[in-house]
Amino acid sequence: MTMDWTRVEQLFGSENLRFLAQKRVGVVGCGSGGSFVALSLAMSGVGHFTLIDSDVLEPGNVVRHACDMRYIGQNKAAAVADLIKQRNPKAEIDVREGRIEAHMDALDDLDILVVGVDGENVKYIINEAVLKRGVTAVYAGVYERGEGGDVVIIRPYNGPCYACWAEELREGARTPMPGETELDYGMIGESGTLEAEPGLWIHVTKVASIQTDLILNELLRGTDLHNDMPGNTIVIANRELEILDGIINQPHTAVWVDIPRDPDCLVCGDKLRLNDESRQSMSLDDLDTSIVFEEDESTQ
Numbered sequence: 001m002t003m004d005w006t007r008v009e010q011l012f013g014s015e016n017l018r019f020l021a022q023k024r025v026g027v028v029g030c031g032s033g034g035s036f037v038a039l040s041l042a043m044s045g046v047g048h049f050t051l052i053d054s055d056v057l058e059p060g061n062v063v064r065h066a067c068d069m070r071y072i073g074q075n076k077a078a079a080v081a082d083l084i085k086q087r088n089p090k091a092e093i094d095v096r097e098g099r100i101e102a103h104m105d106a107l108d109d110l111d112i113l114v115v116g117v118d119g120e121n122v123k124y125i126i127n128e129a130v131l132k133r134g135v136t137a138v139y140a141g142v143y144e145r146g147e148g149g150d151v152v153i154i155r156p157y158n159g160p161c162y163a164c165w166a167e168e169l170r171e172g173a174r175t176p177m178p179g180e181t182e183l184d185y186g187m188i189g190e191s192g193t194l195e196a197e198p199g200l201w202i203h204v205t206k207v208a209s210i211q212t213d214l215i216l217n218e219l220l221r222g223t224d225l226h227n228d229m230p231g232n233t234i235v236i237a238n239r240e241l242e243i244l245d246g247i248i249n250q251p252h253t254a255v256w257v258d259i260p261r262d263p264d265c266l267v268c269g270d271k272l273r274l275n276d277e278s279r280q281s282m283s284l285d286d287l288d289t290s291i292v293f294e295e296d297e298s299t300q
């Protein structure tokens with residue numbers, strides 16, 4: 001039996017559905033959020049996936065994962081691939097068992113990347129890899145005890161890279177907001193992630209559902225279904241939450257913000273970009289020297 005797409009087709013139109021069916025989405029980290037996003041995109045018509053994860057599903061995962069007890073002991077990427085096949089047998093899925101560092105080639109032909117990994121270090125590795133390849137990446141995080149979360153779309157050299165974005169949110173730099181309000185940066189901890197914090201499946205999936213919707217919108221860019229969003233970051237309150245400085249957001253509301261690119265960012269900043277051509281013929285030592293030289297100049 002093949003999947004009946006009538007309901008989605010009535011919403012998207014057959015041409016847009018065919019367009020989505022040709023798209024390839026990468027999911028690095030097929031945990032609670034990543035599994036939900038992958039499955040939901042498959043149910044929305046995306047036809048090609050690259051799923052990357054090094055972990056096996058354990059009993060403790062099942063209360064917050066798209067896969068149930070039948071998948072215990074299986075690699076999470078392989079388990080999610082099986083779930084997708086149950087919904088759409090025609091989906092084409094490249095399963096990569098292992099850490100992203102061992103599968104960088106999997107990022108080469110993606111239309112978009114879903115980042116659902118734990119840990120900041122690996123996010124910085126992914127950030128550099130997707131910038132280099134010109135691939136848009138969508139990161140999500142759930143706050144402690146599921147009280148809220150955020151989703152950010154990182155478009156290469158169009159807005160912040162993940163390093164600029166994280167620096168802005170974590171270092172307490174002030175970004176003027178519409179209406180002169182400011183983000184309450186203190187609520188965003190060091191380990192904001194879809195995996196590590198306690199919270200229920202419903203809190204994870206609310207954030208992951210918004211992440212999925214934004215990914216679909218990004219994939220549909222160029223079609224009549226695409227809508228421009230009010231910013232690159234949405235902060236979601238599951239419970240009463242101070243998102244903007246001094247303003248309490250009511251439960252089940254959200255705020256859009258637009259985090260700017262940092263021109264001095266060491267990953268995507270102007271100095272490194274200007275050097276792109278000469279970098280190819282320079283050693284790392286040369287590159288270091290040139291950065292120091294330019295910084296010295298700018299402070300004179």
Ligand SMILES: [Zn+2]
Pocket residue numbers: 160161162163164165262265266267268269
């Ligand atoms: Zn940057």
